Amino acid sequence: MRALIEARDAKELGRTMRRLERIDLLIVDEVGFVPFDRQGGELLFNVLAARHGRRSVLITTNLAFAEWPRVFGGDEKLTTALLDRLAEHATVITTKGKSYRMRKRGADAQVQAVPAQAVPATSTTTHPREARSK
Numbered sequence: 001m002r003a004l005i006e007a008r009d010a011k012e013l014g015r016t017m018r019r020l021e022r023i024d025l026l027i028v029d030e031v032g033f034v035p036f037d038r039q040g041g042e043l044l045f046n047v048l049a050a051r052h053g054r055r056s057v058l059i060t061t062n063l064a065f066a067e068w069p070r071v072f073g074g075d076e077k078l079t080t081a082l083l084d085r086l087a088e089h090a091t092v093i094t095t096k097g098k099s100y101r102m103r104k105r106g107a108d109a110q111v112q113a114v115p116a117q118a119v120p121a122t123s124t125t126t127h128p129r130e131a132r133s134k
Helices: 002-009 013-022 038-051 065-071 075-087 100-113 128-134
Strands: 025-031 056-061
Touching: 002 013, 002 038, 013 038, 025 038, 056 065, 065 075, 075 100
Parallel strands: 025 056
Antiparallel strands: none
């Protein structure tokens, strides 16, 4: 989003839009993590509308579709139009449970809770490939 806003402000939005249209797979990660103002929502809508039916888009979010209007500046018409375009050719994958990051955080916390064992000062660590060649 920041790149689109900066391109618009620098009067280079057309060039940036053409560049984004050529990318085979555009990944928009964490939609909703930082809500857009109306102009930001319109910029993203324009990028996705230009790619509609021509190039792939992957979007990740923790939000249900019903929560998307607040991400796009409260504009329900814009959000509905965007979701309509996205859903036409989409495969929606819904996951439940702890996120990968939260599971990893839990595993890291367990590792930190285990007291470290003393390691002899003369020990060395060898990469598995190096160990095979010796």
